[in-house]
Amino acid sequence: MAVSTDAFASDVDFRPFWGTAAQAGGRAIKQNLSDLAAMGAQPLGFTWSLSISHDWLNNSEGFQSFVHGAAQVCREHQLLLLGGDLGWQKEGFSCHITIIGETHGAGLGHQSAQPEESLWLSGPLGESHLGLSLIQQAHHAQPFLSDPQFQTWVQNRSKQERKWVERHLNGHHELGLGHHLNGLASACIDISDGLSSDLHKICRASGVGASLELAPLVQHLPQTTPKQSQQVEHAVLHGGEDFVLLFSVPKAKENELNSLIEAGFCLQKIGQTNTEKSQITLHSAGCTKMLHPLGWDAINLY
Numbered sequence: 001m002a003v004s005t006d007a008f009a010s011d012v013d014f015r016p017f018w019g020t021a022a023q024a025g026g027r028a029i030k031q032n033l034s035d036l037a038a039m040g041a042q043p044l045g046f047t048w049s050l051s052i053s054h055d056w057l058n059n060s061e062g063f064q065s066f067v068h069g070a071a072q073v074c075r076e077h078q079l080l081l082l083g084g085d086l087g088w089q090k091e092g093f094s095c096h097i098t099i100i101g102e103t104h105g106a107g108l109g110h111q112s113a114q115p116e117e118s119l120w121l122s123g124p125l126g127e128s129h130l131g132l133s134l135i136q137q138a139h140h141a142q143p144f145l146s147d148p149q150f151q152t153w154v155q156n157r158s159k160q161e162r163k164w165v166e167r168h169l170n171g172h173h174e175l176g177l178g179h180h181l182n183g184l185a186s187a188c189i190d191i192s193d194g195l196s197s198d199l200h201k202i203c204r205a206s207g208v209g210a211s212l213e214l215a216p217l218v219q220h221l222p223q224t225t226p227k228q229s230q231q232v233e234h235a236v237l238h239g240g241e242d243f244v245l246l247f248s249v250p251k252a253k254e255n256e257l258n259s260l261i262e263a264g265f266c267l268q269k270i271g272q273t274n275t276e277k278s279q280i281t282l283h284s285a286g287c288t289k290m291l292h293p294l295g296w297d298a299i300n301l302y
Helices: 021-038 054-058 060-076 127-141 147-155 159-170 195-206 226-238 251-262
Strands: 002-009 042-052 080-088 093-102 117-121 187-190 209-213 245-250 268-274 280-284 287-290
Touching (some): 021 042, 021 060, 021 093, 021 245, 117 251, 127 159, 147 159, 187 195, 195 209, 195 245, 195 280, 245 251
Parallel strands (some): 042 080, 209 280
Antiparallel strands (some): 042 093, 117 245, 187 245, 209 268, 280 287
16 A cells, blocks of 8 residues: 655645646646655545635635546546545635555655666656746736736747646646556656755665766757756756656666557656765766755745
8 A cells, every 4th residue: 555645735836826726626636646656556545634714715616626627637547535624724725635545566665776777757857847937927027816817928928938837737647657667666756846856865765876967857948048058957957846757777677668668658767876875966068066955845936
């Protein structure tokens, strides 16, 4: 059995009129499914405790939209609501989810990586952070006060910027990889707090170090000016809420990843582990520097 618990609160994990309430409800479920995927588990069911203020009770359309968005993701992944609780709070809205899954085998954790294993990602990094940054900048210039106002702003963005904004609002859709990694990956984690912080968690728990290549991490993102290059690098290395899987694989098992790639999973090799305990180096254009855990923190969002 695999169990994870998480909180999802207004003005911390989402904000009214920054995307729809349905998108927020879907993300609440997806980030918990991502936790299960990182443990190599398939979902069974969840409980949630909802705390609602008068403002949210009076905004029945927004609350129903949040629940419908969550329910849609549950249907897509055959996730059952097992029960929960309903409470009241003075301001805002929050839900606390405990999700339950099962593994076929020992499952995955943070503590079993060994030196000289390759490091892989299940998707691109940085897009969610870049999308959130665009929303924050626009809101500070002119606060979003309605859904139509926000949607008009989104439609006026470039195709690339719309992709980043939608990536942040809708979350990562690839949640089916985790259980395929049982018996293949040594350690696994979902990138919720940023690559620099979450890779450090694996390294500390496993007693290993790591060496990363920057080029494969940023190749999917445009870089035109030195300032933009710095923003992209920061988003990729330290931005949060990507919810892709980071995992280590013994070299003898790397060929087994080919079947997953052929099945349509987007897997990318980004580096390898080593014996330098809890030390992570980043290599870029002939330059090597230490990568420190400077990842994303929801408390600084708003």
